[in-house]
Amino acid sequence: MNTPSSASNLIEIRNLSVTFPSEAGIVRAVRDVSLDIRAGEVLGIVGESGSGKTVMSLSMIGLLAESASITGSISYNGVNLLELNDNEMSKYRGKDIAMVFQDPLSALNPVHTIGRQMAEALHVHGDYSSEAALRRAIELLEIVGIPRPAERAQSYPHEFSGGMRQRVMIALAIANQPKVILADEPTTALDVTVQAQILDVLKTARDMTGAAVVLVTHDLGVVAGLADRVAIMYGGKVVEIGNVNDVYSSPAMPYTIGLLRSIPRIDDAGSSRLASIDGAPPSPVALPPGCAFAPRCPAAAPECDASVPELVSITPSRMTACVRQTDIAGLQSSGKLFAEIPRHVALQSVTEGVALEVRGLRKTFPLLKGSVLRRRVGSVFAVDGVDLTLREGRSLALVGESGCGKTTTLLEILNMVAPEAGTITVLGRNVAELSRKQRLEMRKDLQIVFQDPFASLDPRLPIGDAIAEPLDNFGMPKVEQNQRVMELLELVGLQRDHASRYPSEFSGGQRQRIAIARSLALNPKVIALDEPVSALDVSVRAGVLNLLAELQEKLKLSYLFVSHDLAVVQHVADDIAVMYLGGIVESGPVDEVFAKPQHPYTQALLSAVPIPDPKVERVRKRIILQGDLPSPANPPAGCRFHTRCQVRATLPAEVAATCVSDRPELVLRNASLVACHAPLN
Amino acid sequence: MTVVQTEVGEQTSERLTRSALIRLRFFRNRLAVAGVVILAMMFLLAFVGPFFSKHRWDELDFLALLQPPSQEHWFGTSQIGGDVFALTIRGLQKSLIIGLLVAVFSTGLAAIAGGFAGYLGGKVDRSVMWLIDALLVLPSFLIIAVMSPLYRGRTWLVFVVLLAAFGWMVTARIVRSATMSLRERDFVRAAQYMGVPVRKIVFRHLLPNVASILIIDATLNVGATILSETGLSYLGFGVQPPDVSLGSLIAEGTASALTYPWLFMFAGSALILTVLAVSFIGDGLRDAFDPGSNKSKKKSKAS
Ligand SMILES: Nc1ncnc2c1ncn2[C@@H]1O[C@H](COP(=O)(O)OP(=O)(O)OP(=O)(O)O)[C@@H](O)[C@H]1O
Numbered sequence: 001m002n003t004p005s006s007a008s009n010l011i012e013i014r015n016l017s018v019t020f021p022s023e024a025g026i027v028r029a030v031r032d033v034s035l036d037i038r039a040g041e042v043l044g045i046v047g048e049s050g051s052g053k054t055v056m057s058l059s060m061i062g063l064l065a066e067s068a069s070i071t072g073s074i075s076y077n078g079v080n081l082l083e084l085n086d087n088e089m090s091k092y093r094g095k096d097i098a099m100v101f102q103d104p105l106s107a108l109n110p111v112h113t114i115g116r117q118m119a120e121a122l123h124v125h126g127d128y129s130s131e132a133a134l135r136r137a138i139e140l141l142e143i144v145g146i147p148r149p150a151e152r153a154q155s156y157p158h159e160f161s162g163g164m165r166q167r168v169m170i171a172l173a174i175a176n177q178p179k180v181i182l183a184d185e186p187t188t189a190l191d192v193t194v195q196a197q198i199l200d201v202l203k204t205a206r207d208m209t210g211a212a213v214v215l216v217t218h219d220l221g222v223v224a225g226l227a228d229r230v231a232i233m234y235g236g237k238v239v240e241i242g243n244v245n246d247v248y249s250s251p252a253m254p255y256t257i258g259l260l261r262s263i264p265r266i267d268d269a270g271s272s273r274l275a276s277i278d279g280a281p282p283s284p285v286a287l288p289p290g291c292a293f294a295p296r297c298p299a300a301a302p303e304c305d306a307s308v309p310e311l312v313s314i315t316p317s318r319m320t321a322c323v324r325q326t327d328i329a330g331l332q333s334s335g336k337l338f339a340e341i342p343r344h345v346a347l348q349s350v351t352e353g354v355a356l357e358v359r360g361l362r363k364t365f366p367l368l369k370g371s372v373l374r375r376r377v378g379s380v381f382a383v384d385g386v387d388l389t390l391r392e393g394r395s396l397a398l399v400g401e402s403g404c405g406k407t408t409t410l411l412e413i414l415n416m417v418a419p420e421a422g423t424i425t426v427l428g429r430n431v432a433e434l435s436r437k438q439r440l441e442m443r444k445d446l447q448i449v450f451q452d453p454f455a456s457l458d459p460r461l462p463i464g465d466a467i468a469e470p471l472d473n474f475g476m477p478k479v480e481q482n483q484r485v486m487e488l489l490e491l492v493g494l495q496r497d498h499a500s501r502y503p504s505e506f507s508g509g510q511r512q513r514i515a516i517a518r519s520l521a522l523n524p525k526v527i528a529l530d531e532p533v534s535a536l537d538v539s540v541r542a543g544v545l546n547l548l549a550e551l552q553e554k555l556k557l558s559y560l561f562v563s564h565d566l567a568v569v570q571h572v573a574d575d576i577a578v579m580y581l582g583g584i585v586e587s588g589p590v591d592e593v594f595a596k597p598q599h600p601y602t603q604a605l606l607s608a609v610p611i612p613d614p615k616v617e618r619v620r621k622r623i624i625l626q627g628d629l630p631s632p633a634n635p636p637a638g639c640r641f642h643t644r645c646q647v648r649a650t651l652p653a654e655v656a657a658t659c660v661s662d663r664p665e666l667v668l669r670n671a672s673l674v675a676c677h678a679p680l681n
Numbered sequence: 682m683t684v685v686q687t688e689v690g691e692q693t694s695e696r697l698t699r700s701a702l703i704r705l706r707f708f709r710n711r712l713a714v715a716g717v718v719i720l721a722m723m724f725l726l727a728f729v730g731p732f733f734s735k736h737r738w739d740e741l742d743f744l745a746l747l748q749p750p751s752q753e754h755w756f757g758t759s760q761i762g763g764d765v766f767a768l769t770i771r772g773l774q775k776s777l778i779i780g781l782l783v784a785v786f787s788t789g790l791a792a793i794a795g796g797f798a799g800y801l802g803g804k805v806d807r808s809v810m811w812l813i814d815a816l817l818v819l820p821s822f823l824i825i826a827v828m829s830p831l832y833r834g835r836t837w838l839v840f841v842v843l844l845a846a847f848g849w850m851v852t853a854r855i856v857r858s859a860t861m862s863l864r865e866r867d868f869v870r871a872a873q874y875m876g877v878p879v880r881k882i883v884f885r886h887l888l889p890n891v892a893s894i895l896i897i898d899a900t901l902n903v904g905a906t907i908l909s910e911t912g913l914s915y916l917g918f919g920v921q922p923p924d925v926s927l928g929s930l931i932a933e934g935t936a937s938a939l940t941y942p943w944l945f946m947f948a949g950s951a952l953i954l955t956v957l958a959v960s961f962i963g964d965g966l967r968d969a970f971d972p973g974s975n976k977s978k979k980k981s982k983a984s
């Protein structure tokens with residue numbers, strides 16, 4: 001591709017290829033990518049794991065591993081950055097081109113205070129005296145929203161929360177007025193309410209410095225809110241690039257079309273199912289000969305395998321890499337490309353039976369100190385006051401941010417022993433009263449699917465044996481076991497001959513299907529799903545979600561679905577329970593709660609979820625919560641949300657005082673239960 | 682796509698269980714099969730050989746002292762006129778059985794003790810660790826010596842048990858710490874929530890995941906036992922003179938290895954062959970257990 005260089009291009013990447021040697025063969029991480037970064041723009045680079053987005057961005061600041069071999073050019077101000085040695089490059093790094101990493105903890109030096117590290121960065125490039133540098137550092141911390149910056153500058157990185165560290169990274173990045181800020185998954189490790197804060201800070205940083213921002217992410221929602229242009233990467237290549245609005249509203253390359261249709265949206269439950277893209281992203285050591293998407297593309301034709309499609313302009317501002325580009329629009333309108341399939345509609349609980357009921361559940365962990373004589377110095381209130389009701393044939397989503405106690409709740413239920421406090425009733429029976437034998441029997445009815453399918457399958461057990469394990473355990477004869485394993489494999493969309501293979505031979509999505517098959521083996525009535533898709537590639541999530549919906553319909557299952565992703569919840573759940581710091585703050589039917597959240601936390605959580613649609617996302621009003629999740633070892637008195645509550649400040653003094661003194665109970669209000677002294681709507 | 686479709690169309694309803702797969706993968710490995718064949722031949726030699734030997738092992742030929750190999754004495758003769766071929770075979774019989782049995786017993790003990798201690802934790806773990814520490818600080822040779830009157834004259838199989846009883850501790854510790862980290866993994870939790878009993882969790886999920894440690898341990902134990910067994914013979918039990926083992930033959934032959942090489946060479950070669958065969962088998966088993974290894978299967982993995 002030969003785009004004439006234009007004056008507004010800050011960085012011009014031409015024919016960049018990066019390969020790494022590896023055991024399995026040559027890893028072709030980036031393949032012949034040409035891309036411009038314009039002054040002052042926000043360029044989103046979106047791709048799934050392994051698509052090469054990180055490698056591409058790291059090559060711009062010369063931070064690739066030694067073993068990388070790089071060809072092509074990256075010119076900045078007429079200088080080819082690839083020809084610089086490390087020493088020359090370091091003059092640009094931090095000063096002209098700054099970087100914000102996904103994991104700020106590893107990017108900060110643990111033995112120096114935050115203030116000192118920032119002052120150093122300023123000192124190296126700028127003309128600050130060390131005193132002025134420290135002053136400037138404090139100023140920068142203030143800009144990125146660190147409260148009491150002068151004081152906090154004395155802290156060490158580990159004393160900061162993830163969100164605060166990411167703020168520090170942004171402060172460091174803007175310290176020297178860079179021309180380009182590279183941000184690689186800057187919010188992926190963060191909770192959604194904190195993500196909203198950080199994205200906000202990133203916007204401020206951009207406005208202040210006028211720098212171009214390259215935002216690398218797998219999250220289409222994040223890009224929608226922030227980027228001017230977006231480049232979609234797949235198999236080490238840019239497959240579509242253009243204006244954000246255009247790409248989102250009329251994606252042209254089949255992968256982009258599929259990807260955008262496969263992600264659930266929080267603002268729209270939709271009448272059709274999510275599009276699911278078959279298969280999994282290609283391995284960079286074994287890329288298909290032609291178009292990397294060909295093995296998964298519904299529009300693939302023989303010519304797609306002939307050669308790697310080049311990026312070509314289809315409109316002045318848009319380029320795609322697809323040899324069948326001219327046919328795509330036609331295929332799409334005739335429904336041959338990711339056709340819309342009507343969505344399964346929630347069963348109205350026919351029986352009104354209750355599958356699972358939890359009342360007042362509590363679980364505390366001892367907080368120990370000392371390494372030799374471990375003394376109990378307090379308690380972590382992991383779960384304190386959880387009430388849940390899962391009706392038969394429905395799905396109840398348990399949502400909340402990391403550390404709020406979702407998984408603990410789930411494990412307490414699955415342990416099926418009397419909890420520390422409260423009651424757990426499974427299919428009408430109180431688990432505290434079960435005998436050993438009854439408990440074992442009960443396990444048939446309640447099964448679990450874990451978050452990470454790479455950890456939940458025994459790597460040394462062929463999947464057929466893994467699926468047969470529960471059957472064997474309950475004494476089914478071998479022949480019948482075999483029959484059932486085959487049945488289950490087909491049920492979850494795998495093949496019979498997969499049974500004799502080991503988990504390592506499967507992709508994440510396939511493994512999750514295997515885990516689902518195993519959980520279904522004993523015909524359970526209730527399945528607990530702990531973040532079943534969050535460890536999967538974006539393009540395979542939809543497939544698993546659709547499968548879950550289908551199975552629920554077919555087998556009349558009840559799901560207890562734990563998730564932090566509200567868009568997914570919107571798509572799969574019938575009821576929702578929102579958890580904050582160990583307790584339920586609001587629960588009710590999903591439609592009801594999403595449309596009219598009554599608890600201030602629910603409201604903030606909903607507003608923090610980015611919507612993968614730039615038109616909607618940009619005009620949305622967002623509630624940005626203050627601060628981080630308090631520690632569950634030391635939860636705030638009264639309403640646990642009062643330290644961050646956006647509503648409390650607007651309340652009359654006496655109500656605001658009760659927020660601090662009395663813990664609100666869950667009470668029924670407009671079809672949902674809500675625990676707040678001053679509910680909304 | 683990670684999985685390459687191999688069978689076209691036709692749906693099988695056959696599946697290979699883990700043990701079938703391991704067998705398949707093991708026998709696909711040429712070296713492993715060679716190991717099995719060599720070992721089988723060693724056994725054959727040891728137990729069928731005597732019928733073809735011209736001399737018995739305890740027969741002394743005073744007319745042929747320290748003779749090099751000849752028509753009459755295939756492997757030569759010893760200082761006192763013993764037939765080295767017959768002696769080597771006799772030694773091989775003892776050593777093969779002692780080596781293999783001790784290796785299997787001590788590794789098995791290590792696996793069971795380490796596996797259960799690591800998985801169950803708590804009291805079980807504390808007692809096992811206490812036992813391990815106690816056995817490690819006690820000088821095992823001394824104890825065997827002190828106890829020797831108790832079993833003198835009994836079958837040398839007692840001896841196998843003793844050697845195994847003092848050889849499992851270090852490995853058990855390694856196995857224990859490996860299982861302790863495995864115990865927290867989701868697949869173990871999944872098994873618990875399916876109601877799988879402890880015994881099955883340990884044998885089906887935990888031990889196979891530490892199989893490589895166990896196999897290496899057992900492999901090394903075979904050679905080490907054969908050699909160390911002689912040390913005990915000196916203390917007056919185990920294989921007693923005039924009876925011989927490979928270890929004692931080697932120990933005695935080493936001194937004159939340069940002048941009368943046949944005293945040492947044949948026993949030495951037998952030991953080397955045994956150890957080699959065992960390590961081929963060990964490697965084969967390890968690859969057969971480890972799905973990540975590509976040696977023993979066709980390359981069917983794409984990523
Ligand atoms: N130092 C390295 N040595 C070998 N291979 C590497 C190295 N760095 C990256 N790769 C490989 O290059 C490919 C592209 O990696 P990259 O990190 O750019 O992906 P990504 O799109 O950022 O994915 P993610 O979403 O997981 O961050 C991957 O297969 C990766 O394993």
Ligand code: SF4
Nearest residue numbers: 291294297304322323
């Ligand atoms: S080139 Fe072919 S396979 Fe690739 S996206 Fe276009 S139509 Fe699909």
Ligand code: SF4
Nearest residue numbers: 639642645659676677
């Ligand atoms: S009780 Fe008070 S602090 Fe808690 S959520 Fe309601 S208004 Fe906010």
Ligand SMILES: [Mg+2]
Nearest residue numbers: 053054184185
């Ligand atoms: Mg990355």
